Amino acid sequence: MAINVKCPKCGSTNVQLSNERSKHGFLWFILFGLFFLAWLVVRWIIGITIFCIYDWWMFIIKKIRKKGHVWQCKRWFSN
Numbered sequence: 843m844a845i846n847v848k849c850p851k852c853g854s855t856n857v858q859l860s861n862e863r864s865k866h867g868f869l870w871f872i873l874f875g876l877f878f879l880a881w882l883v884v885r886w887i888i889g890i891t892i893f894c895i896y897d898w899w900m901f902i903i904k905k906i907r908k909k910g911h912v913w914q915c916k917r918w919f920s921n
Contacts, residue, residue, distance in 0.1 A: 889915045 847857045866875075893915035904911040 847859065848855055849857050893913075897911075897913050897915050901911045901913075
């Protein structure tokens with residue numbers, strides 16, 4: 843099934859399609875990119891804190907009781 847594309851200016855069917863997407867510029871980076879980078883840093887700090895404070899202690903306790911432990915910090919590092 844072919845796509846019939848016509849040029850809006852001349853009506854010709856000899857048209858080449860492009861798959862390029864527009865890229866965000868410097869203004870977009872200033873407005874949204876810096877907040878996104880800040881959120882990534884905060885998310886990693888929370889994940890490392892959970893890893894150091896909660897997960898290691900629960901791992902040691904569950905290991906002594908011979909039970910399995912589910913790492914909670916994994917949620918913060920992966921989507």
